[in-house]
Amino acid sequence: MPFLKNTWYAALWLQDLPEDKPFGRVIAGESIVFWRTVDGTVAANEDVCPHRRAKLSVGGVRDGKLTCLYHGLGFGGDGKCAVNPHGPVVDSLNIRSYPVEVQDDMIWVWTGAAELADVALIPQVLAFTRTLPETGFVRGSTYAKASHKLFEDNILDPGHADFLHPYLGSGALSRSKRMIEEGENSLKLNMFQANWRTPAVMVGEFPSPDIMTDQWAEVDWNPNGAMLIRTGATPTGRPESEGIDTWTAHIFTAETETTTHYLYASGQTYKTDDASFNEGMRQGLRYAFEAEDLPMVESQQANLGDRDLMESRPALFAIDTASVRARRLFDRLVAAENAEKVPESA
Numbered sequence: 001m002p003f004l005k006n007t008w009y010a011a012l013w014l015q016d017l018p019e020d021k022p023f024g025r026v027i028a029g030e031s032i033v034f035w036r037t038v039d040g041t042v043a044a045n046e047d048v049c050p051h052r053r054a055k056l057s058v059g060g061v062r063d064g065k066l067t068c069l070y071h072g073l074g075f076g077g078d079g080k081c082a083v084n085p086h087g088p089v090v091d092s093l094n095i096r097s098y099p100v101e102v103q104d105d106m107i108w109v110w111t112g113a114a115e116l117a118d119v120a121l122i123p124q125v126l127a128f129t130r131t132l133p134e135t136g137f138v139r140g141s142t143y144a145k146a147s148h149k150l151f152e153d154n155i156l157d158p159g160h161a162d163f164l165h166p167y168l169g170s171g172a173l174s175r176s177k178r179m180i181e182e183g184e185n186s187l188k189l190n191m192f193q194a195n196w197r198t199p200a201v202m203v204g205e206f207p208s209p210d211i212m213t214d215q216w217a218e219v220d221w222n223p224n225g226a227m228l229i230r231t232g233a234t235p236t237g238r239p240e241s242e243g244i245d246t247w248t249a250h251i252f253t254a255e256t257e258t259t260t261h262y263l264y265a266s267g268q269t270y271k272t273d274d275a276s277f278n279e280g281m282r283q284g285l286r287y288a289f290e291a292e293d294l295p296m297v298e299s300q301q302a303n304l305g306d307r308d309l310m311e312s313r314p315a316l317f318a319i320d321t322a323s324v325r326a327r328r329l330f331d332r333l334v335a336a337e338n339a340e341k342v343p344e345s346a
């Protein structure tokens with residue numbers, strides 16, 4: 001069983017859900033259709049018609065019901081069949097309804113046991129967007145042909161920027177000390193480097209291009225692929241509050257074991273009212289991801305085929321400690337979830 005089920009997955013940005021049409025997306029191996037009910041709330045249902053298994057996302061919303069385009073079966077957001085042009089409406093025509101929650105303009109869906117779906121469990125990786133004006137952050141999404149785990153490894157190794165994105169790195173992060181705090185359900189990586197040259201992407205925010213700065217990176221990892229990285233710098237020896245901070249939420253929602261929906265948001269403490277600066281940041285983030293990270297990570301998957309990275313017995317270094325520990329934690333959580341489903345005597 002490769003996926004964690006009892007978790008909230010980031011499915012898509014609210015703005016990407018059409019007003020009047022359903023939208024289908026495979027999440028953690030499950031085919032799910034998202035749509036808006038008559039009162040505008042978002043519903044998430046199994047994207048499989050009980051009659052001949054057509055995708056309901058290919059159909060439409062008619063008279064407030066999710067309606068199969070093939071032969072007209074209609075469903076409410078609760079999954080109950082409400083319309084059957086071919087016979088009686090019976091319970092055997094009901095489809096699954098998933099717990100769904102809109103938070104920070106993200107549609108989160110719970111793929112496990114519905115009674116365990118507590119919204120307090122949604123990782124707060126987008127909380128930084130609440131305090132910023134609309135012009136102060138950007139969001140987006142794309143798609144990648146590689147495992148969510150390889151992308152999570154990538155973010156848990158911020159030092160790769162020194163090599164793969166030299167304008168983002170300054171050599172500080174690949175040499176700085178790493179501290180890892182592991183929780184029951186999450187992992188945090190802290191990195192700090194004192195008195196180092198400032199990365200090109202930040203240097204314009206300081207009075208001199210030669211300024212030496214103290215630099216930090218903090219990465220929060222959650223087992224649903226929702227991650228937050230805070231990076232910043234302050235003039236050497238000065239408090240963090242005198243420097244600059246940036247936040248990027250990188251959310252890697254598994255589609256299959258080898259494909260991933262990537263959803264992101266980014267903001268910073270400076271120039272929050274400058275929409276064109278933020279548009280430049282968005283383009284920079286997209287470039288770093290699509291032109292640099294994505295081909296690199298897809299190249300790993302191409303070499304691995306269907307194998308997991310760890311099965312291939314890769315060479316590992318100290319820079320891999322956080323990602324190896326996150327992978328172990330993920331495996332333990334998936335194993336625990338599946339152990340719960342099997343009676344002990346079985």
Ligand code: FES
Binds near residue numbers: 049053068
């Ligand atoms: S396949 Fe959906 S109504 Fe026939």
Ligand SMILES: [Fe+2]
Binds near residue numbers: 154160161
């Ligand atoms: Fe990267």
